[in-house]
Amino acid sequence: MSEADESQPVTAAILVIGDEILSGRTKDKNIGYIAEYLTAIGVDVREVRIVPDVEEDIVAALNALRHRYSYVFTTGGIGPTHDDITADSVAKAFGVPIDFDPRAVALLKQRFKGPELNEARMRMTRIPHGAELVTNKISLAPGFWIGNVIVMAGVPTIMQAMLDEVGPKLKTGKQMLSESVRADAREGDIGTELGELAKAYPDATFGSYPFFDDKTGPNTNIVIRSREPDTLAAATAAVHGMLRDVKARLKATG
């Protein structure tokens, strides 16, 4: 991490661009990956949007998100076909010109020789003025970083390579820490008590994730999160205590 500002949370939004996600034809695999990656390095993902390959919609979403969060990460729409309009839409949102970028052209020339670097592939060298390239070794076709917006490919392996490229350059906040506790109780049996803990520990959050254990039946994972190690430890201990109390009570009444 180049910076670690401990005072302010660093926030992010993810903007997924593509008709194929909205039609359900392609199942998104990027949101969960990016969310997990950013959470791990201390960047809080606060919102995700998925929009179609429509310039007006991309520009509107981008302008709504980039003014509200520290970073916006986009995926999709930077390939060689007519519906790949992300780069042009980002240029429009920022009000900057866009043209074939010599750095991007040089990269693609490493991969495509002579007539192979045709009109379609040249689309992938259109980069908004003032952007830094985000390179990847898989396709060589770059994404880019302009202002607080990072534009990445939609193909998961390429997106992941690009995220590895930009990750170390992001400013990060104090990392969110977490503990996971298997409740061995049904969510509805501990919901009230968990709500009371949430009030008692305002600097921690208590997530409750029901799941079904094939052997023992309905169960719950409790995830406690805090940026303060001491708060996390105290809140986690309180969860263990609460679970003991609830189980004793259920045993007595049940």
Place this chain on the structure above:
Amino acid sequence: MSEADESQPVTAAILVIGDEILSGRTKDKNIGYIAEYLTAIGVDVREVRIVPDVEEDIVAALNALRHRYSYVFTTGGIGPTHDDITADSVAKAFGVPIDFDPRAVALLKQRFKGPELNEARMRMTRIPHGAELVTNKISLAPGFWIGNVIVMAGVPTIMQAMLDEVGPKLKTGKQMLSESVRADAREGDIGTELGELAKAYPDATFGSYPFFDDKTGPNTNIVIRSREPDTLAAATAAVHGMLRDVKARLKATG
């Protein structure tokens, strides 16, 4: 389908509610499922948003989406714990009161006897005034339908049961038809020509989905979509013709 208005597209947005999706801890499995389901019955998904368990954010997203699309489908936040605030947020967005709903209480009494129907589980019976219940046979805890907003569970199996319940009651537009053609060419080799087809057939859309075939290398699926069978047939034939021309040219030059 209860209605099939052929003149107007019926549109939808999906609103996913939950910190656990934004942190990457839980990977969403509902967006792709709902998108595919709605597309198949002639409802166009135009936008997706994921927001945290924060009332202000849920209300803002809901009000932005429900005025813009025919339907909004929400998932998540209707369980028994303190962070399940979807029902209250929906009531706030619509400006209607919310209270324990006798129909929902009756459903939960089938599953939870006496003290089992505790304060936490009673949260799941809070339904905004004027809403219809959306039942499910798995958990019995209902979702609901108010105005053009359909509120569903986050657990995929339960959400799917709820979607099956509401699906037949939705108004639907003329169904989008599609054909898929394996190009046996790299995306960059056909991008320009595909863009020309998109201009020649304005009532069809041409999606281009690169993939890697382990045996033959980089390849592309082309998906042609139209609501008109004749247009779809003509556009698909044009894609086959284009592919023949491109391959002949590549063979001649390569």
